Amino acid sequence: MTRTQAIVLAGRPQGGPVQPSHFASREIDLPELADGQVRVAVTHLALDPFVRGLMDERRTSADAMGGFSAAMAIGDVIRGEGVGRIVASRAPALREGDMVVGHFGWTDQAVADAARLHAVCADVDPSWHLAGLGISGQTAYFGLDAATPQAGETVLVSSAAGAIGSLVGQIARLRGLDAVGLAGGTEKGRWLVAERGFAAALDYRGKDRQALAAELAALRPNGVNIFFDNVGGTVLDAGMASMAARGRIIICGTISQYDRMDAEELAPRWNRRVLSLGLSIKGFNVFDAQSERERFEAEMRQWLVNGDIRQDIHQVKGFAAAPAALIALLAGELRGKVVVAL
Amino acid sequence: MTRTQAIVLAGRPQGGPVQPSHFASREIDLPELADGQVRVAVTHLALDPFVRGLMDERRTSADAMGGFSAAMAIGDVIRGEGVGRIVASRAPALREGDMVVGHFGWTDQAVADAARLHAVCADVDPSWHLAGLGISGQTAYFGLDAATPQAGETVLVSSAAGAIGSLVGQIARLRGLDAVGLAGGTEKGRWLVAERGFAAALDYRGKDRQALAAELAALRPNGVNIFFDNVGGTVLDAGMASMAARGRIIICGTISQYDRMDAEELAPRWNRRVLSLGLSIKGFNVFDAQSERERFEAEMRQWLVNGDIRQDIHQVKGFAAAPAALIALLAGELRGKVVVAL
Numbered sequence: 148m149t150r151t152q153a154i155v156l157a158g159r160p161q162g163g164p165v166q167p168s169h170f171a172s173r174e175i176d177l178p179e180l181a182d183g184q185v186r187v188a189v190t191h192l193a194l195d196p197f198v199r200g201l202m203d204e205r206r207t208s209a210d211a212m213g214g215f216s217a218a219m220a221i222g223d224v225i226r227g228e229g230v231g232r233i234v235a236s237r238a239p240a241l242r243e244g245d246m247v248v249g250h251f252g253w254t255d256q257a258v259a260d261a262a263r264l265h266a267v268c269a270d271v272d273p274s275w276h277l278a279g280l281g282i283s284g285q286t287a288y289f290g291l292d293a294a295t296p297q298a299g300e301t302v303l304v305s306s307a308a309g310a311i312g313s314l315v316g317q318i319a320r321l322r323g324l325d326a327v328g329l330a331g332g333t334e335k336g337r338w339l340v341a342e343r344g345f346a347a348a349l350d351y352r353g354k355d356r357q358a359l360a361a362e363l364a365a366l367r368p369n370g371v372n373i374f375f376d377n378v379g380g381t382v383l384d385a386g387m388a389s390m391a392a393r394g395r396i397i398i399c400g401t402i403s404q405y406d407r408m409d410a411e412e413l414a415p416r417w418n419r420r421v422l423s424l425g426l427s428i429k430g431f432n433v434f435d436a437q438s439e440r441e442r443f444e445a446e447m448r449q450w451l452v453n454g455d456i457r458q459d460i461h462q463v464k465g466f467a468a469a470p471a472a473l474i475a476l477l478a479g480e481l482r483g484k485v486v487v488a489l
Numbered sequence: 490m491t492r493t494q495a496i497v498l499a500g501r502p503q504g505g506p507v508q509p510s511h512f513a514s515r516e517i518d519l520p521e522l523a524d525g526q527v528r529v530a531v532t533h534l535a536l537d538p539f540v541r542g543l544m545d546e547r548r549t550s551a552d553a554m555g556g557f558s559a560a561m562a563i564g565d566v567i568r569g570e571g572v573g574r575i576v577a578s579r580a581p582a583l584r585e586g587d588m589v590v591g592h593f594g595w596t597d598q599a600v601a602d603a604a605r606l607h608a609v610c611a612d613v614d615p616s617w618h619l620a621g622l623g624i625s626g627q628t629a630y631f632g633l634d635a636a637t638p639q640a641g642e643t644v645l646v647s648s649a650a651g652a653i654g655s656l657v658g659q660i661a662r663l664r665g666l667d668a669v670g671l672a673g674g675t676e677k678g679r680w681l682v683a684e685r686g687f688a689a690a691l692d693y694r695g696k697d698r699q700a701l702a703a704e705l706a707a708l709r710p711n712g713v714n715i716f717f718d719n720v721g722g723t724v725l726d727a728g729m730a731s732m733a734a735r736g737r738i739i740i741c742g743t744i745s746q747y748d749r750m751d752a753e754e755l756a757p758r759w760n761r762r763v764l765s766l767g768l769s770i771k772g773f774n775v776f777d778a779q780s781e782r783e784r785f786e787a788e789m790r791q792w793l794v795n796g797d798i799r800q801d802i803h804q805v806k807g808f809a810a811a812p813a814a815l816i817a818l819l820a821g822e823l824r825g826k827v828v829v830a831l
Contacts, residue, residue, distance in 0.1 A: 200765070216765070379760050393777075398764045413755035418721050421772035422740045423542070423558070428770040430763035435735075 149177040149186065153224045153254035154469060159204055164406050165477060169202065170225065170470040177258050180237045186258050187231035189251050192466075193277035194473050194485040196309075198226055199405045215250060215434050224252035225469075228282050230273040231257070248276040253469055255489065265440075268448065278484040279314060279451045279458040280444065282433055286399060287314035288443050289436040290375060291322075293429055294395040298323030300372035303363070303389065305351070305382045306402060308335040310459070310484035313343050315375050317456045320344040327367060329359075329382060331479050343457065351382050356415070359385035370394065379404045387417055396428040405477065459483025491519040491528065495566045495596035496811060502544055506748050507819060511544065512567065512812040519600050522579045528600050529573035531593050534808075535619035536815050536827040538651075540568055541747045557592055557776050566594035567811075570624050572615040573599070590618040595811055597831065607782075610790065620826040621656060621793045621800040622786065624775055628741060629656035630785050631778040632717060633664075635771055636737040640665030642714035645705070645731065647693070647724045648744060650677040652801070652826035655685050657717050659798045662686040669709060671701075671724060673821050685799065693724055698757070701727035712736065721746040729759055738770040747819065801825025 157171035180186060201219045215226060229251040233243050238261030241247065246267035251257035267273050271280070278284065290311075296302065302319045306312045307328025316326035316339065328339040328348040336348030349362050363371070363385060370391030376383050379401035390396065404412070420426065450456040461481050463472045469487050476485050499513035522528060543561045557568060571593040575585055580603030583589065588609035593599035609615050613622070620626065632653075638644065644661045648654045649670025658668035658681065670681040670690040678690030691704050705713070705727060712733030718725050719742035732738065746754070762768065792798040803823050805814045811829050818827050 376760070379758075383760055398760050401761050401764055404758070404761060412758045414758040416721075416746070416754045416756040417759070418718070418725055418740050418772075419542075419743050419746060421770060422743060422774070423772070425772045425774045425777055427772065428763060430760075430765070430767045430769065432764075432767045435767055 148179070149256060150174050151177055151254055151256040152466065153252065154466065156202060156219045156221055156223050156225060158221070160199075160202055160406065161204065162407065165199060165202065165474050167470050167474070172467070175224070175254070177256060180235060180258060183238050183261055184258055185233045185238050185241050185247070185261055185264070186235040186256060187247060187249070187251060188234045188256050189229045189231040189254060189489055190246075191230040191274050191277055192251075192253060192469065192487040192489065193228045193281055193283075194469065194476055194487065195227060195282060196400060196402055196405075196477055198473065199477055200401070201226060216432060224254050226250065226252050228277055229257075230267060230276050236261075246273060248281065253466070255466070271448070271451070274460050274462065274486045274488075275451060275458065277486050278310065278460050279447055279456060281484075283310040283484055284314055284447050284458075285436070285440070285443060286431070286433040287311050287318055288447060289433060289439070290397050290399050290431045291315055291318055291373070293431055293436070294373040294375070294397050296322055296324055296373055299325070301325045301327060301367050301370075301391075302373040302375060303327045303329065303371040303386055304345075304375045304377075305329040305386065306377035306400065307339050307345065307348060308482050309377060311399065312375070312377055313339070313459060313483065314456065316345045317343055318450075319373075320346075321450065321455060324373070327363075327371070329378070329386075335482070351378075351385075354381075356381040356384040356388070360388040363389040373397070375399060378402055384415055387415075387420060390420070390424055390426055393425045394427075396426060398428060398430045402477070461485045463487050465489065490521070491598060492516050493519055493596055493598040494808065495594065496808065498544060498561045498563055498565050498567060500563070501546055502541075502748065503546065504749065507541060507544065507816050509812050509816070514809070517566070517596070519598060522577060522600060525580050525603055526600055527575045527580050527583050527589070527603055527606070528577040528598060529589060529591070529593060530576045530598050531571045531573040531596060531831055532588075533572040533616050533619055534593075534595060534811065534829040534831060535570045535623055535625075536811065536818055536829065537569060537624060538742060538744055538747075538819055540815065541819055542743070543568060558774060566596050568592065568594050570619055571599075572609060572618050578603075588615060590623065595808070597808070613790070613793070616802050616804065616828045616830075617793060617800065619828050620652065620802050621789055621798060623826075625652040625826055626656055626789050626800075627778070627782070627785060628773070628775040629653050629660055630789060631775060631781070632739050632741050632773045633657055633660055633715070635773055635778070636715040636717070636739050638664055638666055638715055641667070643667040643669060643709050643712075643733075644715040644717060645669045645671065645713040645728055646687075646717045646719075647671040647728065648719035648742065649681055649687065649690060650824050651719060653741065654717070654719055655681070655801060655825065656798065658687045659685055660792075661715075662688075663792065663797060666715070669705075669713070671720070671728075677824070693720075693727075696723075698723040698726040698730070702730040705731040715739070717741060720744055726757055729757075729762060732762070732766055732768055735767045736769075738768060740770060740772045744819070803827045805829050807831065
């Protein structure tokens with residue numbers, strides 16, 4: 148029996164911000180390895196805003212998606228993607244010392260099915276597998292694909308300075324699209340245009356839906372063809388008001404709404420606009436979009452190695468720093484992908 | 490120069506119900522035929538609820554879809570699909586006396602491009618081309634296709650006793666789906682189940698969103714895979730609350746909202762549900778979905794001839810009856826497709 152240190156869900160935010168008290172450090176017992184399994188010592192852990200959504204007790208059938216998208220129970224290890232070194236193996240294809248990436252959770256060591264792990268490329272920094280090559284990169288890549296982007300179209304990206312948003316804009320530019328970013332603060336906007344290839348950026352802070360929609364209309368009078376939304380709330384409403392005919396909206400995140408449990412939250416009705424403009428809206432779940440992972444890895448790796456796409460990795464040290472870093476990430480205080488080095 | 494009698498838009502409802510005063514009868518001059526054009530004497534005219542949406546002055550970019558979906562100007566002939574007999578032709582493939590179907594509008598005679606007309610089948614009642622084989626049939630057929638229906642799935646249809654809804658349910662049944670109808674009144678529901686192959690039906694009248702959602706949850710505890718919505722408003726909200734994971738929502742009509750100009754109308758936020766359940770939503774425009782018209786005509790015609798699908802045609806006599814019939818249709822007082830015989 149192997150014991151390991153883990154961080155588990157100790158309480159639920161239920162309509163408020165995440166607090167350190169919602170996390171607890173705990174020793175857990177790992178199961179014995181079965182055939183086809185390995186034990187991994189985690190070296191790097193990715194922090195993801197989507198974990199926030201799994202911390203609430205769901206009142207709907209949302210858990211129907213299952214797997215990594217299901218709500219966590221109290222006492223569950225906090226979910227997350229990580230990189231680790233194999234320390235014991237009963238899988239023929241993997242040996243002690245091999246570096247792998249997988250969904251290990253916030254834990255020093257984990258037992259995993261070899262079939263669900265991916266090899267770390269020997270020639271790149273392991274943390275790339277948690278940024279451009281990890282969930283964030285896959286979400287940006289497959290999420291934009293889901294909108295069937297065409298060269299010359301305009302894509303609007305919210306939370307554009309975030310780990311996913313910045314990659315969406317860069318991939319869109321490489322595919323010949325015009326990328327417009329929404330980010331909190333003018334400094335982030337300047338950085339997106341100067342350093343990350345966005346054609347334009349707007350600061351959404353302190354603006355209501357109408358004001359933001361008016362700025363978007365002035366910036367792109369012909370409207371937006373693709374809206375990749377990570378934010379929800381008034382940002383989504385302003386983007387919806389800016390769509391061109393036959394536009395596609397990818398719902399990828401709802402970070403502005405995470406701390407609301409209010410099922411009765413109201414917003415402008417959207418269905419007339421969807422009908423009259425022939426819009427489509429998709430809820431994008433990266434765990435449902437893994438069928439072309441090899442294409443993704445080949446293309447994205449090349450972009451990263453060539454410097455065509457730049458990833459932003461904010462590294463923090465040590466397991467104990469993870470809860471505070473997640474809280475800062477959710478508050479919009481950090482830029483790029485937050486990775487904990489163990 | 491040929492003069493003809495037509496009904497034109499004389500006023501806009503702008504936030505209220507359609508009134509007879511919004512229509513005017515007028516003599517209009519038809520242009521001389523150009524090469525490739527024909528003149529048609531209209532024999533049957535279809536009334537469509539979607540015309541209601543074109544009667545308002547749009548305050549958005551909704552006209553971007555263009556063509557038959559664009560708002561009408563004051564003085565425009567009211568738009569509509571019709572069947573007619575060719576009375577003059579400068580198109581090689583069409584001769585005087587041929588029966589054709591096209592978008593002639595509310596007019597005794599019309600000039601049309603031959604390339605935009607379709608031949609009437611000699612062996613079916615011409616009014617079929619305005620019902621099961623017309624826009625209503627195409628909308629039901631291609632709209633359901635757009636939701637990628639799978640045998641065994643449940644499809645929820647609103648305005649299920651309407652010209653489109655009743656066809657959606659019947660096509661769904663033929664494709665092996667479980668069709669649940671929402672209709673106003675228990676009598677329509679009984680008819681849908683007894684006569685039109687729906688597995689179940691609910692009366693939505695007098696129920697708020699929560700009450701209707703609770704009834705749907707009791708009726709189909711595993712949720713709805715496809716929601717084909719013709720209604721909007723609280724019916725849409727209740728359907729959204731009833732979706733199963735990876736469900737598809739087709740926005741086909743907004744009849745409950747037609748008389749509202751209020752851009753600020755509020756509704757429950759939908760994006761968290763779309764994301765957590767991996768839903769997709771499409772605004773369906775039949776004029777954008779004509780690429781497989783031959784497949785549609787072959788399959789639907791066979792279904793109609795075999796009696797596998799039954800169409801409901803409510804015929805009214807004479808041009809002058811059209812405005813009152815449209816008003817009754819919009820008020821939910823008529824069942825099935827309303828066709829004016831000239």
